[in-house]
Amino acid sequence: DSGVTQTPKHLITATGQRVTLRCSPRSGDLSVYWYQQSLDQGLQFLIQYYNGEERAKGNILERFSAQQFPDLHSELNLSSLELGDSALYFCASTLSGVENSPLHFGNGTRLTVT
Amino acid sequence: ILNVEQSPQSLHVQEGDSTNFTCSFPSSNFYALHWYRWETAKSPEALFVMTLNGDEKKKGRISATLNTKEGYSYLYIKGSQPEDSATYLCALNSGGYQKVTFGIGTKLQVIP
Numbered sequence: 001d002s003g004v005t006q007t008p009k010h011l012i013t014a015t016g017q018r019v020t021l022r023c024s025p026r027s028g029d030l031s032v033y034w035y036q037q038s039l040d041q042g043l044q045f046l047i048q049y050y051n052g053e054e055r056a057k058g059n060i061l062e063r064f065s066a067q068q069f070p071d072l073h074s075e076l077n078l079s080s081l082e083l084g085d086s087a088l089y090f091c092a093s094t095l096s097g098v099e100n101s102p103l104h105f106g107n108g109t110r111l112t113v114t
Numbered sequence: 115i116l117n118v119e120q121s122p123q124s125l126h127v128q129e130g131d132s133t134n135f136t137c138s139f140p141s142s143n144f145y146a147l148h149w150y151r152w153e154t155a156k157s158p159e160a161l162f163v164m165t166l167n168g169d170e171k172k173k174g175r176i177s178a179t180l181n182t183k184e185g186y187s188y189l190y191i192k193g194s195q196p197e198d199s200a201t202y203l204c205a206l207n208s209g210g211y212q213k214v215t216f217g218i219g220t221k222l223q224v225i226p
Binding site: 002031033035041042043045048050055056058090097098099100101102103104105106107108 | 145219
């Protein structure tokens, strides 16, 4: 158990809808990362927060947004969903920087858009 | 766009064989190289974080080396066991930012 909690585990929704994925980092970790894994693709970096502030951004679509709250949990909001957004979404946390510390991954949220 | 490349993409070995995989990355602005092991239906688990050129790390039968000047890292597994079957990911932290870019992974299957 990595100590990172993601909810829900599975989500099935229709095109055009909006969903929120939630992540609670390991106790004491300040940094949260979001990754997307689509079929036959590697982990694609979406966005990173550190202590409530956005620090790095990947190829995150404008329809997607995220935030990290004062209690350090994070939410990834996906709106105007398309079939291609179906993927496994991972959250990972680390104490501060990844130059010395590994990422600790949650179990992921599997999103299916129908 | 950072290209983190891993080879081979998949590999089948017999139980007891030793094996190794490669991770290649741009050598400029290097900060750290991570290795993760990802078993089916689980989440990736960290193996190593490597920062120094020439660094070698070991965890049981698994070890890794790092060459930041030429931009590659090797992961070795000695005496492969069926429980080593997993996808092995490398990931690069570069440029002083916190972004971590993953390769697509090497999928290892160890045949009993």
